[in-house]
Amino acid sequence: MIYVVGHKKPDTDSVCSAIVFAYLLNEWKKAGCKIMKVDEEAVPVIQGEPNAESKFVLEKFGISVPEIMTDGEGKKVALVDHSDKVQSLDNIDKAEIIAVVDHHKIGDVTTPNPILFVNFPVGCTATVLKFLFDKTGVAIPKDMAGLLLAAILSDTVVFKSATTTDMDKEAAEELAKIAGIDDIVNFGVEVKSKLSDVSGMSAKDIIMRDFKDYNMSGKKVGVGQVELIDLKAVENRMEEIYNELAKIKQESGYHTIVLMLTDIMKEGTELMVVTDEPKIVEITFGKKLEGKSVWLPGVMSRKKQVVPPLEKTFANL
Numbered sequence: 291m292i293y294v295v296g297h298k299k300p301d302t303d304s305v306c307s308a309i310v311f312a313y314l315l316n317e318w319k320k321a322g323c324k325i326m327k328v329d330e331e332a333v334p335v336i337q338g339e340p341n342a343e344s345k346f347v348l349e350k351f352g353i354s355v356p357e358i359m360t361d362g363e364g365k366k367v368a369l370v371d372h373s374d375k376v377q378s379l380d381n382i383d384k385a386e387i388i389a390v391v392d393h394h395k396i397g398d399v400t401t402p403n404p405i406l407f408v409n410f411p412v413g414c415t416a417t418v419l420k421f422l423f424d425k426t427g428v429a430i431p432k433d434m435a436g437l438l439l440a441a442i443l444s445d446t447v448v449f450k451s452a453t454t455t456d457m458d459k460e461a462a463e464e465l466a467k468i469a470g471i472d473d474i475v476n477f478g479v480e481v482k483s484k485l486s487d488v489s490g491m492s493a494k495d496i497i498m499r500d501f502k503d504y505n506m507s508g509k510k511v512g513v514g515q516v517e518l519i520d521l522k523a524v525e526n527r528m529e530e531i532y533n534e535l536a537k538i539k540q541e542s543g544y545h546t547i548v549l550m551l552t553d554i555m556k557e558g559t560e561l562m563v564v565t566d567e568p569k570i571v572e573i574t575f576g577k578k579l580e581g582k583s584v585w586l587p588g589v590m591s592r593k594k595q596v597v598p599p600l601e602k603t604f605a606n607l
Contacts, residue, residue: 292332292388293365295379296415297372300336301500302444302481305344306437307370307415308334309353311391314419315368317428325426326389326406330366335359337379341499343444343484351436351469371415373397376503391418393453394593413453416441420461435468440481447517448478450557451590479519482554486519493527493534497549504597506604509545512538513600515592521553521560528562532582535564546570548600550592551583558587561596567607574603 294312296304315332334356340348348355362378362385369390374397375382387399389406393415410418416438423430430438442462446454449462462474471477488496501514518524524531531549539547546565553559562583563571571579575586589595 291366292328292330292368293359293362294332294334294368294370295337295359295362296370297374297377297502298337299498299501300338300340300344301371302341302344302347303415303441304371305336305340305356306347306441307391307419308336309356310416310419310434310437311368311370311389313431313434314422314426314428315389318426321428323426332368333357341485342487343481346484347437347440347444347481350440351433353433353437369399370419373399373409375399376505391415391422393418395598410457412455413451413458414442414445416445417455417458417461420465421457430465430468432469435465436471439465439469439471439474439477443474443478443481447552447554447590448475448482450554451594452588453591453594479554482517483519485517486523486554488516488518488523493530494538496524496527496531497534497538502592504601506545506601507607509604510543511600511604512542512544512547513550513592513597514547515550515552517552517554519554521551521556524551528582532562532564535562539564546600548596550589550596552590554590557590558585559589559596560584561586561589570600570603570607573606574599 294308296308312332312334315328319328336356336358337360361380363381366386366388368388373390373392387401392409393412408418439462442458446458466474497514504511535547549562551560560583563579568579577584
């Protein structure tokens with residue numbers, strides 16, 4: 291069995307790409323594939339409960355939620371939407387990795403043998419998968435096209451993120467035709483609105499919904515992101531969220547935690563920060579941290595606009 295899995299704290303791209311790549315691997319197994327020999331059945335798994343956005347997408351296209359799997363020891367796995375050990379399965383070093391399909395920076399996962407490794411500098415792993423379908427001549431079913439389209443719209447924040455490329459837009463247009471989606475933007479706003487509803491969620495759940503750990507020059511750094519249709523959804527909870535960030539930092543030994551409260555409509559991010567060295571904010575973003583947060587206009591992408599400049603700052607501290 292090949293287990294296809296995305297990163298910890300799965301988002302829509304991670305969940306949908308795992309499902310679609312498992313489907314593609316099984317098609318390659320049946321029909322043969324010139325770029326990769328597939329002998330085993332592939333199944334998608336996820337490393338945690340899907341968020342509200344992902345659940346909405348899966349329900350809309352009639353796809354079951356994959357089973358949860360967190361340990362890779364002794365298993366054959368294909369990774370999607372990540373190649374960092376810290377974001378992967380527990381005991382990933384004891385798994386056999388047979389493929390990686392991603393759109394992030396290349397991480398620290400290694401393999402003893404050559405594997406299928408496809409990584410494009412695009413806005414979404416789903417865009418890379420669309421390329422693999424086209425390249426290998428496999429038709430994309432309506433439901434799989436819907437999942438890929440939703441993932442692209444989610445990861446690119448309906449094409450507003452700095453990570454968006456022409457390849458993402460072209461893939462989305464072609465997928466929309468297959469999936470029967472007439473208005474791509476309206477569908478994208480509908481998808482993103484599912485994550486904007488934070489009512490009833492604890493401050494910790496809001497923070498950890500899309501949260502990733504990084505090792506930045508030996509320092510433990512956490513970067514979370516909450517995408518909102520309007521920042522008003524959390525304006526009365528800022529103190530509560532900040533106090534929870536400070537608690538997480540102390541309990542888990544972080545040097546710095548930043549939480550991106552991203553306003554989709556205003557196209558910017560209120561960056562909430564708890565850190566041992568407040569100067570990193572000004573060094574990184576050119577704005578002084580006054581109080582608990584700072585507004586960063588035009589900043590929408592953690593992958594491109596927050597993590598890389600933070601890593602550069604930590605490297606020069």
